[in-house]
Amino acid sequence: MAGIFQQPAFLRLFLSNLVSQVGNKVHRIALLALVNEMYGLVWTGVVISAQLFSRVILGPLLGPLVDRNDRRLIMLYSDLVCVGLVALIPLLGIRSLGALIALTVLVAATDALRYPALNSAVADLVPESSLDQANSLLLLTNRVAEIGFVALAGLLVAGVGFAPAFYLDAFSYLISALYLLRLPALKPKPSPRRRYLTALLEGFGPLWHNRTLRYSVLSITIAALFGSAEAVLGYVLAVKVLKIGVQGFGVMEALTAAGALLGFLWVPHITRRIARERLFLLALMAFGFIYASMGAFPYPIWVGVASFLFGVANAGFIVPMRSILQIAAPPDQRGRILGTFISLTDAAQIGGATLGATLAAMLGITEAMVFCGLAVTAVAIAVTLLGGIPEASAAPTTAKT
Template identity: 45%
Template sequence: MMGQLMWDILRHTAFRWLFISSLISLVGSKIHRIALLFVAYQETQNAVWVSLILGAQFLASAVLGPLLGPLADRYNRRTLMVLSDLARALLVACIPLFAIASMPLLMVIAFLMAVFESVHYSASNSAIPDMVPESALDGANGLMTFVSRFADVAFVALAGVLVANVGPAPAFWIDATSYLIAAVLLALLPPLPGKAGKSNYFAAVAEGLRPLWQNPTLSRTIGTLALAAAFGSVEAALGVVYAVGALKIGVQGFGVLEGLMAGGAILGLFVTMPLIKRLSRETVFLLGLGTWGLFLASTGLFPFPVWAGVAMVALGILNTMFIVPARSIIQLAAPPELRGRIMAAFGATMQSAVLIGTFLAGVLEPRLGVLTVLYFSGIAVFLAVFTVFLWGGIPRLTSEARPG
């Protein structure tokens, strides 16, 4: 019944077009990502180029993302999303035409792709509260999480098979086509005008950053998530080391664990929605994130394949359980005229936290071992959440106090 109610949110026409366009573009993006990294390594036989391309994407998202945030508050968000998808279609099409053999050109394309992805992210996430009523916001965010996880489960493996058997060029053409189709669907949206004035641009950037520490709801939600991501993202960096080195189940086993986590994230939708109805977004967020930390710690404490499988499903469920209400909390706490900038800053903050976690994993694992790092990282996530809980938790906004 709850799943049916969640899918009923697609009756909102504007959100339905956003959902379908996101699904189509993500199919191409998953295939494109595998093909891009494959080309970078195949052409150079040097993992440094793979790291440089990933680094270029991170730089664009983490540094330029907040600087581009005012666009989503000043201009029509539908137009921004359409232009972002058209630009990405053009950039991807350039790769098989003349960029496959040029690593510097691939880096530039990867950088620009991430720039337009940041614009699309802030525009789409800031537009969702205008597409559905507040009672449907958690379900809408849940469905957008479903889109991403479903693409992970269904198309990452397909991408590997496609690239291995027919080469990377068809993968890039599929991605370019997916962006074109997504742009056409987004053009069906009603106008979604920004609600901010045209003041000094860099003053507008600063104005969008200030609520991250001045607004208690935003600062505690984003701060807690960032701390958790800085420690918890070691799991993503050390997953293959954990599977191959600690569990002795090989790369195939690593793939199974990743699939179990993605599947758990989809199942998490059917857990999260009823809990939000019974408790509150703020409570479900902290409960999900704190429990996630304990399960992460358990993977280091009990390094057995069966338990690892159980823990990965639980981690996927709990990931949905904290990320869905977190997005709703941020969207509702952000003033409508600042929502694009705040969502852009949120995305950049999370990107930076993940980079810190990846760095920690690389530094600590050779010294402490993968199991110790996973255990203490999980405990650190739990302690961060517990500290916020002791300080009074996440302030809950009433409808009267909500911006706008």
């Protein structure tokens, strides 16, 4: 896998993303600390919700900008804008709740531009045969940042306060931008311009008419809805059923993260032997069964093993999913399709937390986990019985933006 770093452009994109992800983890802890300290717990939930819903809403709306402009510049300008926005949070956010919410929403808007541009750029920078390696490494940066820097961010905020943490995050955006400066131009092919609304609506067409995209996005969205319920159910399972407390839940999360790290390293080797589309469905089935098994066999040792396998299976379908979308999406619509995909999965994750709490109240904790896990598996089986996901092939440029 290290061979892909011999491609200088991808190496710069990888380093930019790594620095940005580290800054994001620091930002998350600092934002929670600031809002909770200055405005209280209720407003903490409001600010975080505003951030999440902004990404969900703006992802599809900003997609045409990604497809119409140089993707390198989209990422670069997003980072540079964030340098200023994040630096203003400790200056204005402590004085005005409205200013804090506005700055948070604006940062989320830059994310809604940056992430589709980033994922579109991967397909522009590396050959199709290397997409799984590239996507694995980019996803790996998120996990590494989460494991290695969330705790350090907490120590930083506790030791010196939230303001220096925000300035560190702003500096991380600046470093990320410096790496992006050395990327080649990633301009779209020239095409006649259409009205923005027309271009926006065109981006939804392939998600319905292209069977590969339709089945892939539908499967992953439903899986995200039921799978995200684990964030609530897993915690309650650890505390109330297994009686291992918050520390035990932390161990479960660490095992899941370790499994995901292994999975991200393992998947590129597997896709050399198994088609991406087949691996996606097999891993999704396994993910659901493992998820259900935690509720069916609620014993600490098994739940620990299952948590690790849960992470492996999660990586097993996320990596090929990214590659499938990048290949199957028409190049001139890739930003819109990936922006919509990210928004759908974010929305499903928000709904999953509510779903988990609702099902736990209705069915019981373990029963809810079994139900959610089997629902994920059922989706993968249903798609398989319908003929599976057609092999992704490079889509021609079809739309005018």
